Amino acid sequence: MADVTAVLGAQWGDEGKGKIVDLLSENSDVVGRATGGNNAGHTVVVGEEKTILHLIPSGILHKNIKCIIGNGTVIDPKVILEEISGLKAKGVSISPENLVISGRAHIILPTHIALDKAKEAAASKEKKIGTTGRGIGPAYSDKVSRTGIRMVEFIAPETFKEKLKAHVEEKNFLLEHYFKTEKLSFDNVFSEYSQYAEQLKPFVKDASIIINTLINSGKKVLLEGAQGSMLDIDHGTYPFVTSSNSTIGGIISGLGISPLSIKEIIGVTKAYTTRVGSGYFPTELNDEIGDSIRNEGREFGSTTGRPRRCGWLDLVALKQAISINGITSLAITKLDVLNKLDEISICTEYKINEKSISNFPSSPEIIAKANPVYKKFKGWGKNISSAKTMGELPEEAKSFLSFIEEQTNVKILIISIGPARNQTIINDN
Numbered sequence: 001m002a003d004v005t006a007v008l009g010a011q012w013g014d015e016g017k018g019k020i021v022d023l024l025s026e027n028s029d030v031v032g033r034a035t036g037g038n039n040a041g042h043t044v045v046v047g048e049e050k051t052i053l054h055l056i057p058s059g060i061l062h063k064n065i066k067c068i069i070g071n072g073t074v075i076d077p078k079v080i081l082e083e084i085s086g087l088k089a090k091g092v093s094i095s096p097e098n099l100v101i102s103g104r105a106h107i108i109l110p111t112h113i114a115l116d117k118a119k120e121a122a123a124s125k126e127k128k129i130g131t132t133g134r135g136i137g138p139a140y141s142d143k144v145s146r147t148g149i150r151m152v153e154f155i156a157p158e159t160f161k162e163k164l165k166a167h168v169e170e171k172n173f174l175l176e177h178y179f180k181t182e183k184l185s186f187d188n189v190f191s192e193y194s195q196y197a198e199q200l201k202p203f204v205k206d207a208s209i210i211i212n213t214l215i216n217s218g219k220k221v222l223l224e225g226a227q228g229s230m231l232d233i234d235h236g237t238y239p240f241v242t243s244s245n246s247t248i249g250g251i252i253s254g255l256g257i258s259p260l261s262i263k264e265i266i267g268v269t270k271a272y273t274t275r276v277g278s279g280y281f282p283t284e285l286n287d288e289i290g291d292s293i294r295n296e297g298r299e300f301g302s303t304t305g306r307p308r309r310c311g312w313l314d315l316v317a318l319k320q321a322i323s324i325n326g327i328t329s330l331a332i333t334k335l336d337v338l339n340k341l342d343e344i345s346i347c348t349e350y351k352i353n354e355k356s357i358s359n360f361p362s363s364p365e366i367i368a369k370a371n372p373v374y375k376k377f378k379g380w381g382k383n384i385s386s387a388k389t390m391g392e393l394p395e396e397a398k399s400f401l402s403f404i405e406e407q408t409n410v411k412i413l414i415i416s417i418g419p420a421r422n423q424t425i426i427n428d429n
Contacts, residue, residue, distance in 0.1 A: 002261040004221045006251050007331075009228030010267035010321035012237075012275035013246075014301070014308060016333035016416060017268045021058040021224045023414070023424060024266075029219040030066045031059030032211055034254030035244040036226030037074040037108060037139065039132040050419075051090065055080045056099065057224050060092060066214070068207050071104035072244060072254020073226075074139040075151065077196035079108075101200065102207035103152035104256075109164075109193065111171035111184055112138040118179035131277070140243035142167075155201040157194060164190055208256030215261050223251050223262070229321035230275075237367065240279025248325040266413065267327035269318055271335045271400075274308040276301050280367040283311035283347045297337040312345045312374065315407050320360035322408055331414035332401065336423075341379040344400060347372040348407065375403065385418040390427050 005024065009015045025031055038054040053060070055075060057067040069075065080101075084094050112135030119138075120131050131137060142148035149167065153159045165186060172183040215221055227246040230236045235247055244250055252259050272293055275281050284290070290310045293299065299308035321327065338344050349358045350370035361367050380394035387393050393401075393415075405412055415425040 002215050002221075003218065003263060004215060004223065004257075004261045005264045005266065006223040006225065006248060006262050007266045007268060008225030008248060008251065008325060009231075009246065010269040010318055010325070010327065010330070011228045011273055011314075012230045012279070012281075013228035013242075014274055014276065014299075015228060015268040015270055016331075017225060018053065018058050019333065019416060019419065019421075019424075020266065020268050020331045020414060021222060022061060023421060024222055025059040025062045025065060027220060028059060028062075028065060028222040030068065030211065030214050030221040031057040031224055032068040032070055032207075032221065032255045033057045033073060033224045033226065034070045034251040035072040035246060036242065037134060037136045038076050038079045039134050039136045039227075039242070049090070051087075054083060056083055056087070056094075059222065059224075060087065060094065060099065063093070064098075066098050066100065066210075068100045068211050068255070069102060069105060070207055070211075070255035071102040072250055073102070073105045074108050074136055074143070074244075075101065075105050076108040076135065077154070077193060077200055079134075081196055081199055096202040096205075099203055100205050100207050100210055101151055101203045103150065103155075103204050104207070105151050106139055106143045106148040107151060107154050108135040108139045109149070109167065110135075110189055111168060111175075112136075112142070114175055114181065114184060115171060115179075118175060118181050122179060137243040151200070151204045154193075155197045155204050157197070160194070160197060161190060164193075211255055211257060215257065223255065223257075225251055229267075229325060230317055232324075235320075235324050237280045237364070240277065247321075264328050265326055266329050266331055267318075267321055267325060267410070268331045268333060269313070269321075270297075270333050271313060271338055272297075273311045273314050273317070274299050276306055276308050280364065280370075281309055281311060282316075282350060282367065282370045283314045283372050284309050285311045289341070292340070293337060296340065297334050312347055312372070313404070314347045314372070315404070316347060316350055316358060316360050316372075319358070319408060322410055327410055329411050329413035330404070330408070331416065332404070332412055333416040335397065335401075335415055336383070336385045336417045338379065339383055339385075340381070342381070344377045344379050345374040346377070346400075346403065346407075348375050349373045377403070385423055387417055387425060390415070390425060393425075
């Protein structure tokens, strides 16, 4: 039987997937990244060293692990080369032997970034998405409209030149005549990015064949999700979502593997909820408690540095993520952030016009009217960051976790009580 585990976000991203993937990578042979671009940021803390990864899977920090970036991603060549260089400077070994980039992955160009920023700047306050401005959305738009440039074309000089010429001409028309901003020089882009293509060429391979061969040979494979389920382009809080499928379907198609090969799906959720940018957030706390959670949890984007919006754990949204992903176990992160709170709440349902609903609405108008109904818990009022087992946690913390398990009908497998690798409880009874 295939030994494949998928790890994905069960909220609006930033759940701490990087730490969980890093932890599980120790017992893996392969780590694959399926979707998103450098709008995602995974923070991994090893000893005193903090590493932020945007495109390269967290498994790269372990020796003898093959890391694969799948066809469902969009890659900024400049950014990934900077990431490779930064990791090498830290002593991390990176070569075409342990890092594979799918030839089917689409690239992000300066035109995409310029369009991303111009569109967000032109939008009214109510319609701003809160994009990172990294060109992700425009790159995915080109992919869907069948005008994108893939890695396999990027590394073929004549093909790249021909496709880039048409691409720059079209984007410059939009930049100049619709957004009234500066055009980009084709010669400058081609000259700069041709150098990046030459450097990345050895890494570009047929990732789907490679990962399937490894799965079929019995290797332990870990699949790494980006963003979170509630940001999924189809199942999230549209239009305030990312530009790809950040659910299990995106992982399957983004790496070109069979769903039958996946043995376990771990959903990562904080003990509370955060989101970055605009969009619906029923349990958001715009008060001192929200500020306290933000400061204690250091809730600032690893990609953008933006302060995250904070609120109580939302079981309506979490159950939605469990349902659409088939989540088999949960990883609860940042439980320690709640250490100092006298009282902690969990949202169990919404009330809309006095009517209770327990399913996450697809209509933006309904979500906007949702009032969360809370179950309150007594805080534990002590530092839990040194606990090694579930038994060492305070009774109040155990009650909090048990309630989540009972309400979701999903076992909590991992509990993170701090940023370091050893600040983790594996609940494998």
